[in-house]
Amino acid sequence: MGQILNALRSIALPALAAAALGTAVQGRAADEAAAPTRSAGRHDFSIQIDTAWNVPSSPFSAWVEGGLGKLRYDESDRGLNAARIFVDYRARLKPGLTARIVADHVGDGGADADGVDVGEAYLEWRPVPTSANRHRLRTGAFYPPLSLENGGPGWSSPFGVSFSAINTWLGEEIRPIGVEWSMRRRTRLGSPQEIGVFAAGFYGNDPAGTLLFWRGWSLHDRQTRLHDRLPMPPLPLWSDGAIVGHEEQWLEPFDEIDGKPGGYAGVEWRYGRRALVQLSRYDNRADPYAFSGGQWGWHTRFNHLSAQLALPRGFGLIAQWLDGSTDWLTATTPDGRHTPFTEHVEDTLEAKYVMLTRLVRDAHRVSLRYDGFEVRRDEAPPQLVADSGRAWTLAYRYERPALFDVTVEWQQIGSRRDLWPFLYGAQPRARERILSVGVVLRLDSSRLR
Amino acid sequence: MLLGALPALACADIAVTVLDADGAPVGDVAVYAVPRTTAATGSAGPAAAVMDQADSAFVPHLLVVEAGTYIEFPNNDTVSHHVYSFSDAKRFELPLYKGNLHPPLRFDTPGVVVLGCNIHDGMLGYILVVDTPWFTVTNAAGEARLPALPDGDYAVHVWTPRARAGDLPRPRQTNVSDGSARELRFRFEGKLMPAHEDRHGRSTLTWDRY
Numbered sequence: 001m002g003q004i005l006n007a008l009r010s011i012a013l014p015a016l017a018a019a020a021l022g023t024a025v026q027g028r029a030a031d032e033a034a035a036p037t038r039s040a041g042r043h044d045f046s047i048q049i050d051t052a053w054n055v056p057s058s059p060f061s062a063w064v065e066g067g068l069g070k071l072r073y074d075e076s077d078r079g080l081n082a083a084r085i086f087v088d089y090r091a092r093l094k095p096g097l098t099a100r101i102v103a104d105h106v107g108d109g110g111a112d113a114d115g116v117d118v119g120e121a122y123l124e125w126r127p128v129p130t131s132a133n134r135h136r137l138r139t140g141a142f143y144p145p146l147s148l149e150n151g152g153p154g155w156s157s158p159f160g161v162s163f164s165a166i167n168t169w170l171g172e173e174i175r176p177i178g179v180e181w182s183m184r185r186r187t188r189l190g191s192p193q194e195i196g197v198f199a200a201g202f203y204g205n206d207p208a209g210t211l212l213f214w215r216g217w218s219l220h221d222r223q224t225r226l227h228d229r230l231p232m233p234p235l236p237l238w239s240d241g242a243i244v245g246h247e248e249q250w251l252e253p254f255d256e257i258d259g260k261p262g263g264y265a266g267v268e269w270r271y272g273r274r275a276l277v278q279l280s281r282y283d284n285r286a287d288p289y290a291f292s293g294g295q296w297g298w299h300t301r302f303n304h305l306s307a308q309l310a311l312p313r314g315f316g317l318i319a320q321w322l323d324g325s326t327d328w329l330t331a332t333t334p335d336g337r338h339t340p341f342t343e344h345v346e347d348t349l350e351a352k353y354v355m356l357t358r359l360v361r362d363a364h365r366v367s368l369r370y371d372g373f374e375v376r377r378d379e380a381p382p383q384l385v386a387d388s389g390r391a392w393t394l395a396y397r398y399e400r401p402a403l404f405d406v407t408v409e410w411q412q413i414g415s416r417r418d419l420w421p422f423l424y425g426a427q428p429r430a431r432e433r434i435l436s437v438g439v440v441l442r443l444d445s446s447r448l449r
Numbered sequence: 450m451l452l453g454a455l456p457a458l459a460c461a462d463i464a465v466t467v468l469d470a471d472g473a474p475v476g477d478v479a480v481y482a483v484p485r486t487t488a489a490t491g492s493a494g495p496a497a498a499v500m501d502q503a504d505s506a507f508v509p510h511l512l513v514v515e516a517g518t519y520i521e522f523p524n525n526d527t528v529s530h531h532v533y534s535f536s537d538a539k540r541f542e543l544p545l546y547k548g549n550l551h552p553p554l555r556f557d558t559p560g561v562v563v564l565g566c567n568i569h570d571g572m573l574g575y576i577l578v579v580d581t582p583w584f585t586v587t588n589a590a591g592e593a594r595l596p597a598l599p600d601g602d603y604a605v606h607v608w609t610p611r612a613r614a615g616d617l618p619r620p621r622q623t624n625v626s627d628g629s630a631r632e633l634r635f636r637f638e639g640k641l642m643p644a645h646e647d648r649h650g651r652s653t654l655t656w657d658r659y
Contacts, residue, residue: 042529042545044528044529046659088659092529092545095531095542095544095545095567096531096544096567126567126568128531128533128542128567129533129535129565129567130535130540131535132535134565134570145658148654148655150658151655151657151658151659152655152659153659154659155659158655184570188613189561189563189610189614190609190610190611190612190613190642190645191642192642192643192645192646270656272643272645272646273571273646273652273654273656274646276656308654310652310653310654314653315653316653316654318654357653357654358653359652359653446527446528447527
């Protein structure tokens, strides 16, 4: 079942892409045949090139190179890095029916990530409302509608270079492949109040949670594409109750392992463009005893609460809080066998952030974000802290919409990982810092007409 | 000389001021006078009207027209829109377009037509279709003038989407005669809902994901 779904993922997405591009060419021919003032405007795209000059400082090597660091870059990467090149393309196939594809080239070596791959690809249907209820149906591979930080093209952040710990993780390990229904409506005619609900069933995402335990939370801007194989810190090899060595391991976070669908659902309240509150529940329903294609299932589920508030004088406040847990088997082997030390454990996952941002004269933005995060095991005393820390991020961005932006970001992450001395002989406490100057060049279809 | 003496041409203005519960002026409120006597007619017939789309907003936010008017919906944005309404007074959709793709639509039934865009959730606009040629909208000072109404009895109404249905002031009966202008003052009793905020310029926060 898992293999079939994974094969479907490989075949269906390029097919969807080809269908959308085919319609795009057709649509353009139709557009050109019509008079210029009578356009149906079927295509919207945003092409973006992200580069950054980075000065990282960390005792660890970067996680994307199989290291223990929380940063995307380590000291060997000091200098100019091509972070990402992508196109976010929407084809309006029919009134109400849209295909969207985000195709990404990511510059990191080591993450087995060379070439172009798809980050999101789905069909969206919005029937024309026949009442105040506005329905939307999506099918394909997409982000759950949780982040209040990643509202830009290609799930980029308009606030700074790195994402919060929560959204970094969603970008790394969460990409439902399934069907989502959502509905929004005004509470009454003329009211700025709106309520919304959403629910989804999906396959894939069964190993999600693996990185949070083995590496810990991280803060960066690297999103996993659908076929990416991510590196992990080397797994310990066990014998006679002791670690006798390490074995290389990799992660395919979006694999389907047990053939069992997961789901998420949430509710939302809005007051015009002033306030938004959302509450949701996510559960991948993975079987922690299931193993397939080199990946174990991790039963990861969480509650998520988010809110944003527009304040006077161009200020805005955003907060997200994630509280969940993951069930998994310890001390297994990467080829799917149990060892005498294998145990079914449950770890708590928790992260939150608060961000204050201010936009001045539509061009200058300053954002300050505080992140707190933890992975811990409560059951057997003493409590085991797999990862606990906090981060401060300060960013200034100069922005010319649909053309370019320049961001200067400073970030400091302090963390404690009690398992590090035991598993890797590394120090438990670490302070990681990075200064980034990010330059984004953008070509937007709305500028071409 | 002789023409000026004809009683049928006697006419006068109705000046209206609209205030909220705190006495502050309310702009963008529809004001219209419905004649109560058949004598007070004389419309040249409904004209054409335009509901524009610019910067992902309907312009104007509130358009008042006489029943029978043809309304054009040009899209002067750089992005496509898909305009629709599910209101009983006029159900329609103008699928996916830019420029002047669709011919004007005729609005025959008096009532409120709520406009939306099936692509951009934040877009909201209103058309108020009235059964009279005498209508206007208040300015920022809460003032409006219905010019040159023929002599007769009228019911003067006000309407805004910001008032809950029960909070709208009752229509006021008035008589226009002897060429003397009438002044009317309306006051909303309940608290008005905030005006719809269109997406002008850039937003500090992201309300609609890309």
